Amino acid sequence: MGRFSKMHGLGNDFVVIDARETALDMTEARAMAIADRHAGIGCDQLILIGNSDRADVSMRIFNSDGSEVEACGNATRCVPLFIGRDVLIETKAGLLDAKAVDGGASVDMGQPRLEWDAIPLSYAMDTLTMPVSWEDLPAPVAVNVGNPHVIFFVDDLDGVNFDRLGPLIEHDPLFPARVNVNFAQMVGDNHIRLIVWERGAGLTRACGTGACATAVAAVRRKLVSGPTTVSLPGGDLVIDWTPGGHIMMTGPATHVFDGEADWARF
Known part of the structure; x- marks a missing residue:
């Protein structure tokens, strides 16, 4: 059995899984099955929290169609609440600094690319x-x-x-x-x-x-x-x-x- 948390940012909802101690092989099919609102747990995105050599934790993000994506701002705000403290998060989009504030979080999302x-x-x-x-x-x-x-x-x-x-x-x-x-x-x-x-x-x-x-x-x-x-x-x-x-x-x-x-x- 594995533990998870159901979280949301402004109604954009997530199944957040802590894979730091017990690794979980996440495939497109498994992400889709977990995200299914009728036969699974149900979510817009599945969030996999793991270990990181460069930050406090790593975060992988899977859409409800099973595709893995680089970034999710609403999910990033949930991470300090899930971990219980301010965190530096390694993502496919780079390192994101998330700090807890009253009722949510403030996240440094880095610099935009315009080219x-x-x-x-x-x-x-x-x-x-x-x-x-x-x-x-x-x-x-x-x-x-x-x-x-x-x-x-x-x-x-x-x-x-x-x-x-x-x-x-x-x-x-x-x-x-x-x-x-x-x-x-x-x-x-x-x-x-x-x-x-x-x-x-x-x-x-x-x-x-x-x-x-x-x-x-x-x-x-x-x-x-x-x-x-x-x-x-x-x-x-x-x-x-x-x-x-x-x-x-x-x-x-x-x-x-x-x-x-x-x-x-x-």
Whole structure:
């Protein structure tokens, strides 16, 4: 039997497994089975906490479709709550410093990558005003914050067909590693409303890396100045970034319950 915790960040929910003492071989099929909400435990992402030679712990992230991804901002905020202290976390996106704050955590998400080949895109282009679009969406911005994002600033978020456009853009050949699709609307000074179609997971109640990428895009477009509140369906995150600096993300993290499971059954 293995222990796990069910946690969430703004409704983006996780099964968090501590594999530091007993290693767990995580395959795409096993991750999908655990994430299944009907026959498994159920989650948007499965988080595997392991040992690290470079940090306090390592973190691997698996989407509900079994694919392993580089970064997950909401999950990163859950790690200090899971471990019980501030932690330096090794991820595929690099080292992330997560500190507990009242009701959640503040995470240094590192520096964004803005070059076309770092997103990655299939060919060279300006990532601030991309000379491409889909249907009647405006020209987007591309940002990599450990994982790839494309951001569309729209006038009316409620008029966007997320279910059609999300998968269309996620799987477009322009994005060789697929892409997270962010639909954003300015709703006030330094205040953005955001809906995210998450790569490998679909529509999500919250996406921490999406909030980071969108705030970076808004700063680059000169739509915001200073710390920015990003309102997602699950709640709010505060993102602070100045060009050339690191992205700071602050928001809630919640422990729901602990459980045990026989991983050999998955």
